[in-house]
Amino acid sequence: MAEKYTVAIIGCGRLGQHYAEVYQTLPNTEVIAIAEYNPERRKIVGERFGISALYEDADDLFRHEKPDLSVIVLPGKFIKDAVIASAQAGVKGVSVDKPVEARLSDVDEMIAECEKRGIVFAGGNLQRAIGEVQEAARWLHAGDFGEIRGASVHGWGGEISGGGCQHIAVLRLFTGAEITEVIAWGAPQEALEKDDDEGLMINAQFKLSNGLICPIFSEATLTRGVDVWTDDALIRWDWGPPVIYQGFDDAGARIRIDRPYTPLKYPRFSYLGTSILSFLDAVENGGELYVSGHDLRQSLEAAVAAKHSALRNNAPLSLPLADRSLALYPRAYRWLGGDQSGLVQTAQQALEDPLFPESA
Ligand SMILES: NC(=O)c1ccc[n+]([C@@H]2O[C@H](COP(=O)([O-])OP(=O)(O)OC[C@H]3O[C@@H](n4cnc5c(N)ncnc54)[C@H](O)[C@@H]3O)[C@@H](O)[C@H]2O)c1
Structure with missing residues (x-):
């Protein structure tokens, strides 16, 4: 045993x-x-x-x-x-x-x-640890859909660090790349001037280490997650298992395909289970973490850079940021917990x- x-x-x-x-x-x-x-x-x-x-x-x-x-x-x-x-x-x-x-x-x-x-x-219980998100990423990286041509993020605003860390973690996983430059526009001004991310709406453009230029939408478009596309396929994460489209019909619309994902060992625990299993595998066998401390840092850093680029009239900021004293706080419940923020269990x-x- x-x-x-x-x-x-x-x-x-x-x-x-x-x-x-x-x-x-x-x-x-x-x-x-x-x-x-x-x-x-x-x-x-x-x-x-x-x-x-x-x-x-x-x-x-x-x-x-x-x-x-x-x-x-x-x-x-x-x-x-x-x-x-x-x-x-x-x-x-x-x-x-x-x-x-x-x-x-x-x-x-x-x-x-x-x-x-x-x-x-x-790094814990992020959507990046969803078994199907990990499997879709493996298919992408194996070249099953061809070369990645583009990526975009939707509905990042409102909580760009607290909840938005999810988007950045999936974007980096799917593209297999790091964010190297951030240019951003933010509103409202009161939210930009605060220390926390509550209500901050950011539109941005990220440059990735693989050369992609990635648009970031503050509002949900029709979706609220990450799109990655190749010449004829679209992998769409919008909370939960990614939806995959491949090819186009006669009217030029994308065709949704139904490639089955591997069933989970502990479906009851969903991605908290897959996240913990990957943690145990990393400790026992040196396996790769589904979510690492580094992933959480990169999510925070993208949010910090976006806020500061927006504050400086969309100045391009290179990552890693030179000034490590920069910070962006999440809203009170995430920063202080339920007892101190009034949402007591x-x-x-x-x-x-x-x-x-x-x-x-
Ligand atoms: N990944 C996710 O999907 C997800 C979901 C929910 C919450 N979270 C995050 O997890 C964190 C905890 O959330 P929660 O809903 O469990 O909050 P919570 O307030 O219900 O629980 C936090 C617990 O930590 C205890 N605590 C605080 N400071 C402590 C200390 N120094 N030593 C020991 N215990 C201490 C509190 O007494 C409380 O019981 C938050 O930061 C939240 O943002 C993540």
Whole structure:
């Protein structure tokens, strides 16, 4: 039997409880400890998941426990300290969720700390981890649809870092390229002048390392995701499994094809499951992460660059940005969490919220 990995969940609110359920279900992982700041919720999740090793925060937990994996499901503001504490405690892998911190230098520091210690640093539950998104990317990269000719992003506005990190992560996956230059236009002015991304509408043009010039639409067009096209095919991610078109009918319209995706091993857990399986594969076999800390950084960096290009009358900005002190905060719920932003998960919900439906 393969090694059984011990897991600590750091932050056990709404999403942390989902993570705990997946790790308790997988045959080669075991949740051994939980760090949760809210005392009432800490007690409830301890009982709910049958864990008696309960701590206030990461520092407290690592004084007593040495898990293989540190699974950090905290609001953005608290992620960096927990990653550094995990790395220094000698875990084999750390995962965080999106959006990651706000300041580029803070993300650099987390990545460097893990890299220098040979620790896998995974990026969590992004749509990029959807099994079908990964498979469509593999088909694209294998040349099944021919050479990539173009890409575009739709509906990026409103939350260009908090939720928009999804678009950038899929764009980079599908094109197999990094963003090298950003030119952007933004509105309204009040949103541009704030520290966070709430309500900020950005249109932009990204230059990619493979030479593509990629238009970025703030509003949803007919769709809200990423399009990538070749001479005769279109791969369209609009939240969920990508839709694929290949060829044209007599009227010149694209024809939707129905190429079957490989069924998931844990369909009940959807992309939280595929994301965690890729994390385990990376720790055990050096496999490639579906979502890495680097992916989260690149999403943040594209958003920071877009905001600053817009502020400077669409000046072109080269990536990586030279000024690592630049930051863009997500809205309060993502930055501070439910308890501090007023969207509190009640004790009753923590006790009985349905997680993954049994039948799915
Ligand atoms: N990837 C996704 O699809 C997705 C979905 C939902 C939430 N998120 C992100 O995940 C994060 C958590 O979201 P949530 O809905 O679980 O929020 P939440 O507020 O329900 O849970 C956060 C938990 O962390 C605890 N906490 C805060 N600071 C702590 C600390 N220093 N040490 C220990 N515990 C601490 C809080 O008490 C709370 O229980 C947010 O940043 C959110 O943006 C991502």
